[in-house]
Amino acid sequence: MYKIRLESINKFYGKEPNIVHALKDVTLGIREGEFLAIMGRSGSGKSTLLKVLGGLTGIHSGRYYYENIELKNNERQMSLYRNRHIGFIVQNYALLFDRTVFENVELPLRYAGISKRKREEKVLEILEQVGMEELAERFPGELSGGECQRVAIARAIVNNPDIILADEPTGALDEETEKVIMNIFAKLNEKGKTVVIVTHDYHIASQLNRIIYLKNGEIVER
Amino acid sequence: MIIHEIVKSIEKFKIFSAFIFIQLVVTSIVCNLVIDTITSMKKDQDRFNQAYSQKKYFWMVENIYDNEKEKLFFKSEDSYQRLINFYKDMKTSDDYRYLEIAPQQITIKSEQEGFVYANNYSVDLNCLNEFQIKVYEGRLFTEEEMTIDFSSKTIPVILGYNLRDRYMIGDVFEGTYFLRKMNFEVIGILEKNSRLIRNNIVEAGEDPSFYFEYLDNSFITPLVNCEDTPKDKNERLFQRIIYQMKLNPTIVASEYYNAGNLREKIDRLIAKYDLYDFEVIQISNNTLNLLKLVSQDSIDIMTIFAVILLGFSIISIGGVLYVKLSKKIPDYAVHLIVGATKRRIITYLVTEMIAIFLISHIFSFFITKKLFPVQVSYSLTWIIISVIACIGACIIPIYKLTNQNIDSLLKGDLYV
Numbered sequence A: 001m002y003k004i005r006l007e008s009i010n011k012f013y014g015k016e017p018n019i020v021h022a023l024k025d026v027t028l029g030i031r032e033g034e035f036l037a038i039m040g041r042s043g044s045g046k047s048t049l050l051k052v053l054g055g056l057t058g059i060h061s062g063r064y065y066y067e068n069i070e071l072k073n074n075e076r077q078m079s080l081y082r083n084r085h086i087g088f089i090v091q092n093y094a095l096l097f098d099r100t101v102f103e104n105v106e107l108p109l110r111y112a113g114i115s116k117r118k119r120e121e122k123v124l125e126i127l128e129q130v131g132m133e134e135l136a137e138r139f140p141g142e143l144s145g146g147e148c149q150r151v152a153i154a155r156a157i158v159n160n161p162d163i164i165l166a167d168e169p170t171g172a173l174d175e176e177t178e179k180v181i182m183n184i185f186a187k188l189n190e191k192g193k194t195v196v197i198v199t200h201d202y203h204i205a206s207q208l209n210r211i212i213y214l215k216n217g218e219i220v221e222r
Numbered sequence B: 001m002i003i004h005e006i007v008k009s010i011e012k013f014k015i016f017s018a019f020i021f022i023q024l025v026v027t028s029i030v031c032n033l034v035i036d037t038i039t040s041m042k043k044d045q046d047r048f049n050q051a052y053s054q055k056k057y058f059w060m061v062e063n064i065y066d067n068e069k070e071k072l073f074f075k076s077e078d079s080y081q082r083l084i085n086f087y088k089d090m091k092t093s094d095d096y097r098y099l100e101i102a103p104q105q106i107t108i109k110s111e112q113e114g115f116v117y118a119n120n121y122s123v124d125l126n127c128l129n130e131f132q133i134k135v136y137e138g139r140l141f142t143e144e145e146m147t148i149d150f151s152s153k154t155i156p157v158i159l160g161y162n163l164r165d166r167y168m169i170g171d172v173f174e175g176t177y178f179l180r181k182m183n184f185e186v187i188g189i190l191e192k193n194s195r196l197i198r199n200n201i202v203e204a205g206e207d208p209s210f211y212f213e214y215l216d217n218s219f220i221t222p223l224v225n226c227e228d229t230p231k232d233k234n235e236r237l238f239q240r241i242i243y244q245m246k247l248n249p250t251i252v253a254s255e256y257y258n259a260g261n262l263r264e265k266i267d268r269l270i271a272k273y274d275l276y277d278f279e280v281i282q283i284s285n286n287t288l289n290l291l292k293l294v295s296q297d298s299i300d301i302m303t304i305f306a307v308i309l310l311g312f313s314i315i316s317i318g319g320v321l322y323v324k325l326s327k328k329i330p331d332y333a334v335h336l337i338v339g340a341t342k343r344r345i346i347t348y349l350v351t352e353m354i355a356i357f358l359i360s361h362i363f364s365f366f367i368t369k370k371l372f373p374v375q376v377s378y379s380l381t382w383i384i385i386s387v388i389a390c391i392g393a394c395i396i397p398i399y400k401l402t403n404q405n406i407d408s409l410l411k412g413d414l415y416v
Helices: A046-053 A075-085 A101-111 A116-129 A145-157 A175-190 B002-012 B014-052 B064-075 B079-091 B125-130 B233-246 B259-273 B286-337 B342-371 B380-403 B406-410
Strands: A002-013 A020-031 A035-040 A061-066 A086-089 A163-167 A194-198 A210-215 A218-221 B055-062 B096-099 B101-103 B106-110 B114-118 B120-123 B135-138 B154-159 B172-177 B180-190 B195-199 B210-214 B219-222 B250-254 B278-282
Touching: A002 A046, A020 A046, A020 A194, A020 A218, A035 A046, A035 A175, A046 A163, A046 A194, A075 A086, A075 B342, A086 A145, A101 A116, A101 A145, A101 B286, A116 A145, A145 A163, A145 A175, A163 A175, A175 A194, B002 B014, B002 B286, B002 B342, B014 B286, B014 B342, B014 B380, B055 B064, B055 B259, B064 B079, B079 B233, B079 B259, B096 B125, B101 B195, B114 B172, B180 B219, B259 B278, B286 B342, B286 B380, B342 B380
Parallel strands: A035 A194, A035 A210, A086 A163, A163 A194, B120 B219, B154 B180
Antiparallel strands: A002 A020, A002 A061, A210 A218, B055 B250, B055 B278, B096 B250, B101 B120, B106 B114, B106 B172, B135 B180, B154 B219, B172 B180, B195 B210
């Protein structure tokens, strides 16, 4: 069974006469527990595809299934879907710099309506999992790139999502830190999480189970 | 969650929030002041129109060419009783209102300087009603206070607004009232800008016209009735002055009443009481119309000023608000990633602005009350306008936020 299935997805950016056809009739199935890499050059549509998978951006045509149930292309349903099933890691971490590591990781739990006590337990547990428990009261500005990425991962998995989507998670990291981060993803995948990583780095992609290539918004190789 | 996010947002953008807050407080104080002034001018004008439109004004005054007859009249034993009866008959009418206004200085006893002169208007109750004169504190005169006898030692006095700090209600001070030593008891303080309309004194053959007489720096005393038989020269003099003042009234009638009707009544009563002659002068309405125009011009100028001020304030606050919200856009993108909806983000944004607006209104309210304790009320019109302005200032950021994708939001590209 596919965890996520996309059928003939089309996505456009911009306005006439500068419309960009970012995804062209993309059809893709991702199985439960897959460890998948999406590759392609800049502007090939790989980040857009990841955002479509994560319900972060709407589509212009096509169908989107989660566990064989078609999701409606509306913001409210997509936000619920994101909150329950998706952990998203974007480029440059997207952390709130005026909040502590703890508060950043806690944020999805707030939106999920979890009680304060449970939030505390859960956040500390996840921070321990990514090796950041001792830096819980620090602010992102006081952390290294690798530490920030670990906070971003912690925030993405704190809600215990089925699917983890990461956009260039190691792009700004040194080799040593890259290993640590990829190790975390591998462990998450071992625990049964479906992990999809967008990368342009063959070395990273080669550590994953499946690679798909995008070119000009179309999947050219699976 | 909403409160938590608002507090965090205000904490993060302390300077912007403080800037918006200060701007709002200052704008609120100024705009409210202007709007309140326009509102009270408009009210004043309505009162003016209500009081003076479609009316005829006459001035009754002794005929100065009948001096000999006047002297002869006062030599008669029963002259005072006849004068009083003439006055009573003149005052009683269904056709007109008889307003007694006597600008007669009083003296006030001062420990350092002896008796000093002070501006005073002695008026009757008709005058207070006609010109809608109200007290800011205390009370107006009662019917009973309009009559005294020669044994009376105390007379009530109302202070003009600017004299409110000079005495307290209930204070009694010594002075003279129509040359008679009396104690004045303070019973009230007039509202600011209380005024009556006076006709100016003119040369023979000229038309008298209106002017506003503001009472803020005057004492107001009753122009009393005193029907006792005078026992000595001083009492006779007092009674004569009082009633001669009372027989110089402004007479307000409907537009259908004319000078001939009034003349006829006066002649009839002069014959009845064998009195000296009075003249009737109809007061020109031209100056009244001019006063209306001046008042309308002032309202128009203030309105233009208020509109410019409001426009400038809305653009200025809207601009600062826009920059602040734009800087917050990447944060909103993070919230969207972790499960917030755009609607929720918009709720944060609007609630935060409303919270800042409300707090600034509370501050402005207290500052306004402190700076202008009485004159300026906090206007509901301004509160409504500012809420609309607040929502207006949020519209562009909300529109942009709604139409951006996560990518551009993360980059903070609200400007594009």
